[in-house]
Amino acid sequence: MIKDLKTLVAKEIEKGCTPLMFDGMIIPEEGIREIDSRDRLLNVLQYLLRVKEYKKLIWNDTLTANNVYMDVFLGKIDFHRAAFATGREDIYQHINWYGGKLKPDYNGKTVIETCVCAFSIGEEELGKCKKIYDGKEVYAFYLGKYQIRNLYADCLEYRKNMAGDEGKVQAASEKYRELFKLNDDHIRNVLFQCLLLDDLKVENGVVFANLYTIYLLK
Secondary structure (H helix, E strand, C coil): CHHHHHHHHHHHHHCCCCCCEEEEEECCCCCEEECCCHHHHHHHHHHHHCCHHHHHHCCCHHHHCCCEEEEEECCEEEEECCCCHHHHHHHHHHHHHHHHHHCCCCCCCEEEEEEEEEEECCHHHHHHCEEEECCEEEECCCCCHHHHHHHHHHHHHHHHHHHCCHHHHHHCCHHHHHHHCCCCCCEEEEEEEEEEEEEEEEECCEEEEEEEEEEEEC
C-alpha cells in the first residue's frame, strides 16, 4: 500500500505538483504547552481550523484545502482535508462534541504538542512558488491529494520513531518525557490533530510546517 502511494505521488509530481518531500522533524523546547481552560481550548481549535475570528488567516483557499485535520463523526475517527469553511466548521463542532464526551482535565492534563516538520525542495522549484501578496513575498505550493496524504503519513511515522529514539527522549524536558515517548500509560486520548500546510515558512531553502496534536493525559 505504501509503495502504491509513493507511485501515485510520483505521478502527481510529474503532472506539475510541487515536489515537496518530507525531510525531518523537531519538537522545540517550548513545543509542548498546557491548555488550562475550556475557553483556551476552543480558541486553539478555532485557530487551527481557521474558523470564527481566525477566518482572516486564510489568504488562499487552495492552500487551506491542503491542511489535514482529524475529524470525529458518529464516534468514528478519520483524517481528511476540508476545502471549504463549512467543512472546517463541521469538524470544529465534531471535536467540540468529542471533547464533551472525553471531559478534558485542565489541571495540567490537557496539552498541545507542536512538531516542526521540515520539507526539502530544489532551489529552482522553490523559486517558481514565490508570489507577492499584499506587497509581501509569500509562497504558494500546489500539492496533490496523494502527496498530502503521503506527507502526513511521513510526519506521523517520524514522530513515532522519535518516541523510540532514546537519545531524543533523553533530550526532552523531564516534565513531558513520557508524553514524548507516546507512552500509552501516560496518554489517555488524542483529542485533535492536524498538519497545517497553509502556513508554510521558508528559511534557507528549507520549508517548514507544523504538526499539532492535543493530548489528554491520565
